[in-house]
Each structure stands twice: as C-alpha cells, then as structure tokens.
Amino acid sequence: EVQLVESGGGLVQPGGSLRLSCGVSGLIFSRFWMTWVRQAPGKGLEWVANIKYDGSEENYVDSVKGRFTISRDNAKNSLYLQMNNLGVEDTAVYYCAMTTMVTLDKWGQGTQVTVSS
Amino acid sequence: IVMTQSPDSLTVSLGERATINCKSSNSLLYNSNNKNYLAWYQQKPGQPPKLLIYWASTRESGVPDRFSGSGSETDFTLTISSLQAEDVALYYCLQYFGTIKTFGQGTKLEIE
Numbered sequence: 001e002v003q004l005v006e007s008g009g010g011l012v013q014p015g016g017s018l019r020l021s022c023g024v025s026g027l028i029f030s031r032f033w034m035t036w037v038r039q040a041p042g043k044g045l046e047w048v049a050n051i052k053y054d055g056s057e058e059n060y061v062d063s064v065k066g067r068f069t070i071s072r073d074n075a076k077n078s079l080y081l082q083m084n085n086l087g088v089e090d091t092a093v094y095y096c097a098m099t100t101m102v103t104l105d106k107w108g109q110g111t112q113v114t115v116s117s
Numbered sequence: 118i119v120m121t122q123s124p125d126s127l128t129v130s131l132g133e134r135a136t137i138n139c140k141s142s143n144s145l146l147y148n149s150n151n152k153n154y155l156a157w158y159q160q161k162p163g164q165p166p167k168l169l170i171y172w173a174s175t176r177e178s179g180v181p182d183r184f185s186g187s188g189s190e191t192d193f194t195l196t197i198s199s200l201q202a203e204d205v206a207l208y209y210c211l212q213y214f215g216t217i218k219t220f221g222q223g224t225k226l227e228i229e
Contacts, residue, residue, distance in 0.1 A: 035218075037166075044207075044209065044220060044221070044222045044223040045158075045160075045166060045209055045211075045220040045223070046220065047211075047217065047218040047219060047220060050218075059216050059217060060217075061217055062217075095165050095166075097165075101171075102156075102171045102172065102175075102213075103154075103156045103168070103171050103211065103213045103218075104156075104166075104168065104211070104213075105168045105171075105177065107165035107166060107167075108165065109164075109165060110165060
C-alpha cells in the first residue's frame, strides 16, 4: 500500500522558517514527480511546487518563488519543503502528493502550518 | 492558466443529476496526443483530495460510474448522474497542461 506521511508543521512567527517533510513508502519513490499542495483555512486548493523524479527540475507558484524550496532525497524516500520568510498568508494545511500515472493520484493526510505572532 | 468553476455551490436532491462546470483561460488540449489535461477531484471534510477523473473523461480506478467527465479545450463538466448521500463534498478541477498547475476555486455540493 502506498503511504505518504507529512511532518514538520507547526506554529511559527511571521518572518520565520519551517521545513516540511514527506516520507513515502510502498513504491519506488525515485520514479515519480512529487508535489506540494496547500489549503488555507476554509479555502480551496493551491498548487505550490513540484519536483522531477531525479530532482533536476523544480517549479513554483509565483506567490512562493524565492521563499520556498522543494527538494527530495531519493535514498531516503523523502520530499521536503523549506519555507522561509513566512507570512500569515502561508497559513494552511500542506499536502504532499505524487503523480504515479497521469496526475496527482496519491496524497498524504497533510500537516498544518500556522503563521502567527 | 486560470481555472474558473461554476457554480460555487450546488444543492441537489438525492437521486438527481449534479453538474459542475470548469472553464480554463487557455486550451487544455494538447494536439500531439489529442488529450485534454484536466482532472477532477473530490474532497470531503478533514480528508485529502481524491482523484476522480483525468484526461477530462477517464474515470480513476474504483470511482463509481455515476461520475463522468466531459468537455474539451476550455470548457469541461463533471456530472454525477444520480446523487448519493456520500457524494456531499467539495469538487475541484485541476489543469495539468502548464508547467504551473492550477486548481479551480471549488464547488460545494450539498443535498437538498
């Protein structure tokens, strides 16, 4: 069974940093694109960033470009999201998701990030 | 690419048809393979999204056949042919044509 488990969320002050992790099991992690998607309280889904299976390509939504960095460690079956200079607008549940066939078809349960003073 | 769903919310009686629309600011049809890069997701409270439809009309394995997708280029529709109680959820379209993917704003489906 494929499992994605996010961790690293929490409460952080504006301007602070946080690093999210996503551990993947049940398939060959290094073969698949990985993505972070977030959902602010009571709001819709927002695609944040993705990374190619070998880490050679990264893409970001404009609102996080220059502040967030997506990365992966295929030896550890893990995906990361380094988030710097956080603002209240970054408060959300952050999901990691993967594309095993066509598009995002496997999802974790999410981790809550709250940016507040 | 901007994705706009309509309506924002929808109330339908059990057993009736529900229709959700999704409009893209750019064509999602890739001419080289004649596929529309559009997916539909269902999200229930406290859960991650679940993939229902991809390539605009292909049902994900295990998804009931009352769910169907249609449309091409910029206009797409998700139809639930006979609404069941367990279909109460938020529904999102997603375009995966562009390098940056984008979701619609979501449609809340409720039972009358």
